[in-house]
Amino acid sequence: MSIFSIGVSGLNAAQVALSTTSNNITNVYTDGYNRQTTLLGESGVGNGVQVEGVQRQFNQFVATQLNQATSNSSALDTYETQIAQIDNLLADSEAGLAPLLQSFFSSLQDLASAPSDPAARQGLIGTADTLSAQFRAFDGYLEDMQQGVNGQIGDVVFQINNTAEQIAMLNREISLAKAKTGEAPNSLLDQRDQLVAELSTMVDVELTIQDGGTYNISIGNGQSLVSGTRSFALEAMASSADPSRTVVGYRDGAGNLREFSESTFTGGELGGLMTFRSETLDKTQNQLGQLAVSLAQGFNAQHAEGVDLNGDAGGDFFSIGAPTVYSNANNDSAAYLEASFSDDLSGLTASDYDVKFSATDGYSVTRRDTGETTTFAADATTLEFGGMVVTVNGTPADGDRFLVQPTRHAAGQLENLIQDTALIAAGQAEGGTGSGDNRNALALQALQDEALVGGVASLSQAYASMVGDVGNRTNVVQVNRQAQAGLTQQLRALQLSESGVNLDEEAANLIRFQQYYQASAKVIEVGATVLDTLLGLDA
Numbered sequence: 001m002s003i004f005s006i007g008v009s010g011l012n013a014a015q016v017a018l019s020t021t022s023n024n025i026t027n028v029y030t031d032g033y034n035r036q037t038t039l040l041g042e043s044g045v046g047n048g049v050q051v052e053g054v055q056r057q058f059n060q061f062v063a064t065q066l067n068q069a070t071s072n073s074s075a076l077d078t079y080e081t082q083i084a085q086i087d088n089l090l091a092d093s094e095a096g097l098a099p100l101l102q103s104f105f106s107s108l109q110d111l112a113s114a115p116s117d118p119a120a121r122q123g124l125i126g127t128a129d130t131l132s133a134q135f136r137a138f139d140g141y142l143e144d145m146q147q148g149v150n151g152q153i154g155d156v157v158f159q160i161n162n163t164a165e166q167i168a169m170l171n172r173e174i175s176l177a178k179a180k181t182g183e184a185p186n187s188l189l190d191q192r193d194q195l196v197a198e199l200s201t202m203v204d205v206e207l208t209i210q211d212g213g214t215y216n217i218s219i220g221n222g223q224s225l226v227s228g229t230r231s232f233a234l235e236a237m238a239s240s241a242d243p244s245r246t247v248v249g250y251r252d253g254a255g256n257l258r259e260f261s262e263s264t265f266t267g268g269e270l271g272g273l274m275t276f277r278s279e280t281l282d283k284t285q286n287q288l289g290q291l292a293v294s295l296a297q298g299f300n301a302q303h304a305e306g307v308d309l310n311g312d313a314g315g316d317f318f319s320i321g322a323p324t325v326y327s328n329a330n331n332d333s334a335a336y337l338e339a340s341f342s343d344d345l346s347g348l349t350a351s352d353y354d355v356k357f358s359a360t361d362g363y364s365v366t367r368r369d370t371g372e373t374t375t376f377a378a379d380a381t382t383l384e385f386g387g388m389v390v391t392v393n394g395t396p397a398d399g400d401r402f403l404v405q406p407t408r409h410a411a412g413q414l415e416n417l418i419q420d421t422a423l424i425a426a427g428q429a430e431g432g433t434g435s436g437d438n439r440n441a442l443a444l445q446a447l448q449d450e451a452l453v454g455g456v457a458s459l460s461q462a463y464a465s466m467v468g469d470v471g472n473r474t475n476v477v478q479v480n481r482q483a484q485a486g487l488t489q490q491l492r493a494l495q496l497s498e499s500g501v502n503l504d505e506e507a508a509n510l511i512r513f514q515q516y517y518q519a520s521a522k523v524i525e526v527g528a529t530v531l532d533t534l535l536g537l538d539a
Helices: 003-026 060-091 097-113 118-181 186-202 268-303 439-449 459-499 503-538
Strands: 036-042 049-056 205-209 215-219 224-227 234-238 246-251 257-259 324-327 336-341 353-358 362-367 373-376 382-385 388-393 401-405
Touching: 003 036, 003 049, 003 503, 049 186, 060 118, 060 186, 060 205, 060 268, 060 459, 097 118, 097 439, 097 459, 118 186, 118 215, 118 224, 118 234, 118 246, 118 268, 186 205, 186 215, 186 268, 234 257, 268 439, 268 459, 324 336, 336 401, 362 382, 439 459
Parallel strands: none
Antiparallel strands: 036 049, 205 215, 215 224, 234 246, 246 257, 324 401, 336 388, 353 362, 353 401, 362 373, 382 388
16 A cells, blocks of 8 residues: 555544544533544554544443433422422411411410400401411412322323434434444434433333344333334323322223323332322321311310300301212222211321222222221121221122222311301300300310320321421432432533543644644655655656
8 A cells, every 4th residue: 555545544534533523522512412532443554544433432331320310319309399398388387377276276265264255256256267268278289289290290291202202213213324324323322312311300211222222211110111113102191099180091002091000100200299299298188188177076076065155055166078089980880989077086097098899808998008908898888997987879899999088178178167256155055154154165275285186186286297297208308319419410420521521632632633634644745755756766
């Protein structure tokens, strides 16, 4: 091979290297871009140099670890954003329920001091109105959060489907490019890996790579999301157990919509929303409802023990709704359950219950928060559990399921029924002394310290426990989020050290390859000089 050909091969190699370096520099701030290097090899012995390819610096193992960490961080970020709203709501010393409970019982103390005073009686009605309105406002806020989570789940599912579709399209384009040129364009590979990284912020995924480099992606339960050039869509759907709740489903090859358990998703924004809702939002709304039911039932029971200014027995002071019961959408019968609160609320909990009917084993009632199960005979028409009386209507089919939510929406239904001051039963029914009798008012005021909630806590104690529970979980989530963020940053730094563009290094490479180009040109120049000399000798 002539010195000219050797020099030209050097010029070509230097030109490719300069182009690669320039591309690195211009993409230094491009998301998902991986630094590229020019691979050079000897073109036979003494035959110059050849460009063997332009390779991107990408470590699949580090990328997979980073995607997993990013998924976990995204879930915790989402959880922390949501739970902070509840924590701020409950912990507000001025807007919380604690000062309103105190004001309500203080007005009862004022009534006991002057049972016939219209102002004292009106003061009690005013504090009762304010307290019940705040219960409803809190429940409304939490219900708005429930609807907000539903909407966010729908949005995330749409984004997941869109991203999965793009990854499947890139799988196709990369395969076609490899078939034509033997190599995949680095830009397409970067785009695909960036989409996988973005998908990881939405949901926890499992990536497998086929021979040839095609990406297959599945979600938490192993269900395929991307398989080669095909993508499979998730669907936001109403839960079969609770139609007010949005969950995620998957349409199989036969066109049937399969519902995924909420526990399927733990990572990404979707997992963060699911975990927050089941761990914190549901529980807080149930606890608030338990507090409202305990207040209404306990106060009503004592109020009925007294007499009003008309000499009549006290009527209900507060109204409270009944437990919520849903029949599963997949049930084979039209049977349904109805529930009411029993007189003894010591068994009332802040948990939901799953009821399943078996023609051979009867009814099994499972408390969701503890997994504790209670059974009833198959011919039972009334089921008593959790401070409730549940009536069976119709004949259930084998396998029918029902969801009972004792207190989920109770706080939103709490209302003060008494607006006439004469109807407040401040006197004692037995041996009462008319308008001057304050013995039932004292008994009502004493309810402040009684264990009305689950038979173990007063109203104030139960509220403080609820606030503390949310506060503790908020702290735990924040600590975990910070720790996970640190791990994610470390992995991102590791990835950047291998795949990121360093401007100082690339600037040095630019000078180095420029000198390489100039030196190769010099080789050609020397060759020309030698040739001219040889030709001159011949002359």
